[in-house]
Amino acid sequence: MFNYVVIDLGSNSVRLRITNVDDDQNLNCTHQVKEYVRLSENMGEEKTLKEEPIKRTLTALKKFKQIYSTLPNIKINALATAAVRQAVNQKEFLKRVKKEIGLDFEVISGEREAYLDFLGVTNTLNISECLIMDTGGASTELILVKNKQVQNLISLPFGSVTLSSQFHLHDKITAGSLFSAMSYAEQEITNIDWLTMAHKIPLVGLGGSNRTLAKITRRAENQGQSTLPNLHGYRLNHEDAFDIMSKLVDLSRTEREKIPGLAKSRSDVVVGGLIPIMLILRSLHIDEIIFSNHGLREGSLYDYLQKNTKI
Structure with a gap:
């Protein structure tokens, strides 16, 4: 049994989905949380993540951590999409997230x-x-x-x-x-x-x-x-x-x-x-x-299961 944690950091919102996978590989979604953070707000043509959206994002991620850190046997997949993908200050932002939250985000391609x-x-x-x-x-x-x-x-x-x-x-x-x-x-x-x-x-x-x-x-x-x-x-x-x-x-x-x-x-x-x-x-x-209510977050779970289990 393990808890698969997906954090989906988009341009408008950041979402948390936690699925419990039991020993028989039955799937049970236990948590779905969404916070509107508008990370891409005022990025402008220079494509720079601004301080206020960053602060909102960090606050949301801290809330998420309070949830998943209480669970046993967690596997975390933190994914960042377009806003972080396009940001010229991407590295600085990711270092800050790592330092303050302890999360390593993967910036995925489109x-x-x-x-x-x-x-x-x-x-x-x-x-x-x-x-x-x-x-x-x-x-x-x-x-x-x-x-x-x-x-x-x-x-x-x-x-x-x-x-x-x-x-x-x-x-x-x-x-x-x-x-x-x-x-x-x-x-x-x-x-x-x-x-x-x-x-x-x-x-x-x-x-x-x-x-x-x-x-x-x-x-x-x-x-x-x-x-x-x-x-x-x-x-x-x-x-x-x-x-x-x-x-x-x-x-x-x-x-x-x-x-x-x-x-x-x-x-x-x-x-x-x-x-x-x-x-x-x-x-x-x-x-x-x-x-469809199921997309990237559920896709991340199925991708993990295909690669790591017999499901």
């Missing part, structure tokens, strides 16, 4: 992040052909899956936080800002030649912004209900997704905060975060999004 997303999705959803899309704070991963195998994958250097900051999408949005943001993202996406092979195939959505579409719809369809449908495997047609986006772009940040299912902490970056998936739906004529 391609490695995409592959772990693939493992998390294909081990938990019964799907053999799809396009997986994970929109994070500062990167967007696309993975084309055929016969449950990776056909192609790519990591694009933009996400909800970076698009929102670069094109001023935090509060009331002008038509010009929205057009500029969509044009920029569209050019990056349409430069991917192999995406034509994803025409009309199922789209699996990962990442907080993408999952917000499902959360808003679930709340609207189940008003007054104490329980909501499981988000993992939830399906949403493209027309409903477009309707949600069209409403969001007309609202101010304060107005978006009042929408059931939309976390207040995401209200300033959700429009930027949804631009990539809107473009994918439109350009590839995809009718439906299938949402």
Whole structure:
């Protein structure tokens, strides 16, 4: 028996997931914790991690340590993605984390992040052909899956936080800002030649912004209900997704905060975060999004098990 600890340090949030693996290799998720730290806040063109976001991140990591340090037989996999990957002061930041928390983070490539997303999705959803899309704070991963195998994958250097900051999408949005943001993202996406092979195939959505579409719809369809449908495997047609986006772009940040299912902490970056998936739906004529609650963190677990056990 051991406890597998995954810490996922992204651009917008840092997450902790702990899974107990017993002697028969049964898996039981015992802890899932998320803290919004906005590590990529104000990185700017110089790509420097700033002091306040660093402090927020260290505070969150200390909270996590209080949780996992009480458990026996732990195996820790601490992964840092786009914000740390892009930071010019990456080494200084990692040394500080090591000194104050005692954690050794692995800064993974965008391609490695995409592959772990693939493992998390294909081990938990019964799907053999799809396009997986994970929109994070500062990167967007696309993975084309055929016969449950990776056909192609790519990591694009933009996400909800970076698009929102670069094109001023935090509060009331002008038509010009929205057009500029969509044009920029569209050019990056349409430069991917192999995406034509994803025409009309199922789209699996990962990442907080993408999952917000499902959360808003679930709340609207189940008003007054104490329980909501499981988000993992939830399906949403493209027309409903477009309707949600069209409403969001007309609202101010304060107005978006009042929408059931939309976390207040995401209200300033959700429009930027949804631009990539809107473009994918439109350009590839995809009718439906299938949402996954399992991605990088679960993929890290399955990767470990494949390499170290008989599972």
